Amino acid sequence: MGETPVGQGPVHITLHMGPQLTKPVPQEVTEALLSAQITATAGERSGFQLAFDLTKNGVISRNLLPEGFFDPKTRVVVTVTVKGTPEVLLDGLIVRQEVGASNQPGHSTLTVTGEDLTLLMDLEERTDRYPNLPPSQRVLAILRRYSEYGIRPDVYREHITQPPHENLRVHYQTGTDLQYVNELARANGYTFYLEPGPNPGQSSARWGPEVRLGIRQHALNVNMDANSTVDQLTFAYDGTARTEPQARVQDPGTRFSSLLPQPSISPLRPALGKRPTPALKRKTLSGTAKQLRAQAEAELLAQAAVSADVISGSGSLDVNRHGYLLQPRQLVGVRGSGRAYDGDYYVKSVTHNLRPGSFQQNFTLSREGLEAQSGTVRP
Secondary structure: OOOOOOOOOEEEEEEEEOOOOEOOOOHHHHHHHEEEEEEEEOOOEEEEEEEEEEOOHHHHHHOOOOOOOOOOOEEEEEEEEEEEEEEEEEEEEEEEEEEEEEOOOOOOOOEEEEEHHHHHHHHOOEEEEEOOOOOOHHHHHHHHHHHHEEOOOOOOOOOOOOOOOOOOOEEEEEEEEHHHHHHHHHHHHOEEEEOOOOOOOEEEEEEOOOOOOOEEEEEEEEOOOOHOOOEEEEEOOOOOEEEEEEOOOOOOOOOEEEEEOOOOEEEEEEEEEEEEOOOOEEEOOHHHHHHHHHHHHHHHHEEEEEOOOEEEEEEEEEEEHHHOOOOOEEEEEOOOOOOOOEEEEEEEEEEEEEEEOOEEEEEEEOEEEEEEEOOOOOO
C-alpha cells in the first residue's frame, strides 16, 4: 500500500521490521501489503494482522519468507500518515504466519498475526522478591528490563499509599512479568498498556489510572445529516453491570473485624455522565481481613471503580469522512444521539482496518451514567 492514498485523503502506511531494531521494509513488501488490521483495547494487549500478496515468483515467496523475514518474534512497526502527520499505530511482534496458496493467479496470500511488545513480558515465568518496594516501584523495576526495546515507563504512584513493611511481609512475584504488573494494576484500580510512538521504535508503558481528564478528541457526530462523521453508533445501558464491593479488615490486636466505608471513585474515574447509575448488586471481597488496611482500601477502591461503567457504545467511522484518527484510551465527545447519550465518553477500544482506498475504524465507548456533564461538546 505504501504511498498509495487510502480513500480520498492523503493517508499512507509505512512498515518497519527487524529482529529488535527495525528498518523500513523493501519496496516490494510495501507494495504487496493487501490489508492491515490493528486493535488497541484499554487494559488488554494490542493485536494486529497483516495480509500480503504472495505472488509465485515475488521476492516474498522467493527469498524473504524462506529466509525468516516474517518469522515469529520479528518486530513490526506500523505508522500511518494522515494529512501529513505520522502516527505510530503499532509496535509489536509476529507470533504466527499463514500461507494461503491458490490456483488462481494473484490470490495466494501470506497473513502474519501478532501482538504488541507486552508479549515480551509474557514469555518467561520467574520468581522474584521485592523487599521494601511499594507497587509502583516494583513496576518500574520490572519495566527497566525492557528498555532496550525503546519502552519508556509512564508509572504513577498508587492512589492509596501502601508503605512496604519488610518485617511483616515481603512481596513475591510468581508468574510472568506481565501477569504480575497486571495483578498490581488491578489491585490499585489502574490499567497497564503500551502506547506506541511517538517515533517508530518507541513505546510508552502506562501503569496508572485511565485517562479520563484533559482535552477531548474531535466529536463523533451521528444523525446530523451532512455533519455526521459516524456511520453507525449503538448504545447499551446494563443496569446490572455496576457492583458495590464490600471489604472487612481485622485489627491484629483485638481480632475485631470492621466493614470499610464505601470509597469515592472520582479520583480514579472522574464522572463523565451527569446521572451515575446506582449499584444493583453487592459483592464481598475475600481475603481483605488478612491484608494491611491500606492494601484492603486500595482493593475496595479498585473493585468499585472497575465496575462503574454501565453505558457502552459501539460504532464505526471512515477516517477520511471524520477527518481525524480516533485514538483509543482517551476521551471523545458524542453529538446527535439525544440528550440521554450525548456527551463525553472514554474510548475503550479501536480497531483500525486499512485496505487500498479504505480506512475504517470500529470503536467502543464507555461511561458510568446518562446525560452529559456539560452542555457543550468539543466539535
